[in-house]
Amino acid sequence: VSAKTSNxxxxxxxxxxxxxxxxxxxxxxxxxxxxxxMEVGEFQGHKVSVWDLLHSKYIPEENRKELLELYQAxxxxxxxxxxxxxxxxxxxxxxxxxxxxxxxxxxxESMVVEAKGKHLQKD
Numbered sequence: 001v002s003a004k005t006s007n008x009x010x011x012x013x014x015x016x017x018x019x020x021x022x023x024x025x026x027x028x029x030x031x032x033x034x035x036x037x038m039e040v041g042e043f044q045g046h047k048v049s050v051w052d053l054l055h056s057k058y059i060p061e062e063n064r065k066e067l068l069e070l071y072q073a074x075x076x077x078x079x080x081x082x083x084x085x086x087x088x089x090x091x092x093x094x095x096x097x098x099x100x101x102x103x104x105x106x107x108x109e110s111m112v113v114e115a116k117g118k119h120l121q122k123d
Contacts, residue, residue, distance in 0.1 A: 027071060030078050036086045040093040050078070053085045058092040 024032070031051040038048050041058070054064050067084060070076040076084075 031071075031081070034078055034082060036082055038086065038089065040090050041096075043089070050082050050085055053089055054081075056089065058089040059085065063088070 028051070031054065032049050034050045035047040036050060036053060038044060038046060038053070043053070043056075053059065054067065059067075067076065067081055071078070071081050
């Protein structure tokens with residue numbers, strides 16, 4: 001015997017039946033509409049949203065989650081998140097720029113990974 005559950009049991013409070021999760025949270029909208037003028041890396045010369053910076057390759061996932069949690073909890077202001085994120089991106093790009101070109105090139109990097117893999121297979 002299978003019991004059919006009502007849609008009302010699974011609908012989050014404040015959400016109408018049939019309504020999708022298409023509405024953004026106010027904090028999410030604020031992050032997407034607040035832009036930073038970046039002068040480094042792939043963002044150089046562009047205005048980039050705080051949201052895009054948070055989800056860029058420069059911000060590790062654990063840092064992104066922590067920043068989002070603190071912002072949602074009201075422990076960080078939008079301005080603080082903007083400052084932290086742009087600082088992380090700037091520092092990460094500066095550190096990358098200081099590396100010799102041979103160390104950061106994608107070809108050399110993949111060769112090192114392949115070499116390590118082959119070395120491990122021989123052992």
